[in-house]
Amino acid sequence: MALTLPQNIALPGRLTARPSLLAAATVLLVCVPTGDKDVTAAVHVTAADLASLALVGTMALGLLRGRLPALNRTVCVLFGAVVCSAGVATVHSIDPMASVTGFVRLVQVFVLVPAAVLCSLRDRRDQQLVLGSLVLAALVQGVVGAKQFLTGTGASYTGQPIRAIGTFGALDIMAMSTVVCFGLLAALALALGERGPGGNRRLRIGCWAAAGFLVFPLAVSFSRGSWIACAAAAAVVLLRADARLALRGAVLAAALGLVLVGGLGLGGSGVTNRLSSIGAVSDTPDQSVTDRYDLWGTAGRIWQDHPVTGAGPKAFQQLRDSHAPLRLSSGSDAADSQIGFTREPLLSPHNMYFLVLSEQGLIGVLAYLALFLTLLVNCLLRVGDSATKGLSPVGGTARSPTVDGPRLAALGLLVWVLVDFLYADIGGTTTVLTSVILGLAARTALPGPNAGEAKQT
Template sequence: MWMRLLLAVPILFMTNAVHLSFETGLPGLNIANILFGLVLVCVLAGGKKYKPLEGRGAITIALLLLFAALTFGFLVAQLSMPIDLMDDITYLKNLIFYPLLYFLYRRCGQDLKGTRQLIIFVMIVAAVAGIEAVREGLDYGFGAYSETRRAAGPFGVDYSSANRAGVFYAMFLPMFAAMALFFRKQPMWRLGALAGCAILAVAIMATYSRQSYLIALVGVALLLVRRNVVLAMIIGLLMIPAIGLLPESVTERVAETEQQDAVGGEKLDVSTASRFEIWGGAVQMWQEHPLGVGLNRFKRHIGDYVPAYAGYDAHSIYFLLLAETSLFGIGALLYLFWRCLRMGVGFVRAVPADDHEAKALSLGFVLMVIATGLGNVYGSPFFEGNVMSNFWILCGLMEHYIALKKRGAQAVEPVPAMAHAQRIAQRFPLAARIAPGRYTRPD
């Protein structure tokens, strides 16, 4: 029980690090590192009890390949533009640190009940984070849209963190939606999942993150199609007139994507147009530096290609890795997403159709992976700890959970045959006498 509580602490802390952080006084060491180290020591001290149920993890090779690409980018940076070695080492450490949570939580050593509780706790933390954004949205009001009145929840102190908050909520929305759609004979859980859907949907609206609107719609639409194509079409038709019920500020924000110029022609808004210009600069950067400009060097180089956006972030993890780590980095990232997706599909196929809980969690996880990939197209929160840490934790927990399910199914497989033999022995006593090894009467 104490280990389960210890494993729950990082789940709560990582998402709420902005609220719960404090200085350790040691350079490069924060509370997240300390918590990780504490859990790691307990896992290692537990020995075989915390050994992974399956050998190599489904995404182990993909993660190691990504770590190699990041290390390659670090070396390129030191050779091409050495600036501050300790700062670059700390940057590399932060990029690698949070994905390591996957390796830790797949070794959690919990039984099925404990693993399920940790997965549900991840969902609760996401819902509570959504409530904070809903509260901010209500405080700001859903009147006219204003860039400085966007909810960021626990992901930052002002509106500048609203996009990453929206991505986080859009990532977890499919998990709640899958529970609401596929949980059967569990009305209380379905009710709780519906409440989670409502909280995260309003939280996404409060962030005014247009990419998150799209991600949420794609995730829910795919789940509805998976549940019932006819149902999906009916709900889709009902949603068309329901758009008019959305707050005016939300529809105003979506409409900002395209604006009219002075002569009435259509043009993209400044935010969208700036991203296309920055991405074009990133491609030019890679073309001039086929090995990449090096890790943590994008902001220092982008002004050479797009002077108006000197010092800006890439606003896309894909273009960022292309520019900094070349094709090696972006290839490793795409392979990692592919392996995560394959892992989720494997979860779906591994559980029997009548195990509605495991089926719902597995389907939700698949859509969560897709949402995570989409969430990094228009931004780059992939290495943000408070956004991605619980994703990596969930990867490890789901792998452990499905492995437990597989073992449970194998353990109970012979039981029906034995029960059938005992029923034959009860009804035909002579059969038990003729073949005592096959038909044994129960005591």
């Protein structure tokens, strides 16, 4: 028997008409400073988490009342597989009680919030709203990060307080570069989507300007992982939009880098040294790279002991010392003006795929890879479809875009996440943004038969 809710249970009218506002709020609230709180704690609830839970609740009520279209069957199967794999791993965990919090977090990040974002994106304008919030959040963090570098008030890097960290603090050192990357890729894709005779010239110029500015704070974040993921995602976006434009973009990026780093000297030595260290990771890697390799090996040894269902969510940190080599560091250094100097323990393998393998086994890896690859392949196939079908903007006139901006942005953001997962995993203030990206990608990859056609009552 179908479960329905009484029609006199009312939600705020604005949220009912445009629930993507909550998704956008989730993105923007990531910028709220958390002070010196430990973002790696087992239970750490941020303002963005609360907004995402409000979005989940709003979408759940909408589905129960029949005001939203049913989820695509494939989406349900993929999300259901992730829930089942996490549940099985929790039941067979070495410490089921400790794994419960990990199970809840996994379901929130990879199922509930992405599904809620997917349901909230009813039309093109909803997608633009969420993507616009990513750009705005990136600009806020970029301005703060650029100021930190220029005034020497950031986190410590090579003994100097010049590393751009935005409003997040040294305990969440990767957060600012993550937000900036998301905004840069969203702005780039939206700018490319506005090319053509029917494009919005002001929006195109604004997005190009935003993307160009965000290159600088990304550079002075000194985050090698973010650089690599952003370069890969930007290459996919440009190649999918226009191969010739991709070549011109590579030349322009190189020229811009020479001007900023070589000509103006902005972060020159730090950026150059950091770039050169990327090529040295297989020859003479620094301690952070060596530790990462050791953590990957540790995750592999844990998986060998628990091959099918894994050791259970949150089990890696319990089993790390018994499986890690003696040379593994006790933690990574962090320092800024607020927290002083501290060492953060290495509680994860810094690779999402190895984390899933060690904690959820082969069942978990298959479930996550099925989700990620399905989204990636379908995003690649659907980007550009709108151009051939003569898509029109909401409330606008017919246009002839070279590619659909929101779909292209979803593809680029998804590529960033999947590449970043090669040397990072979930954790920290910006984790909820990963959920938003997966929801955007799911809307592009698997829109369903009634996408954008919410039932009116």
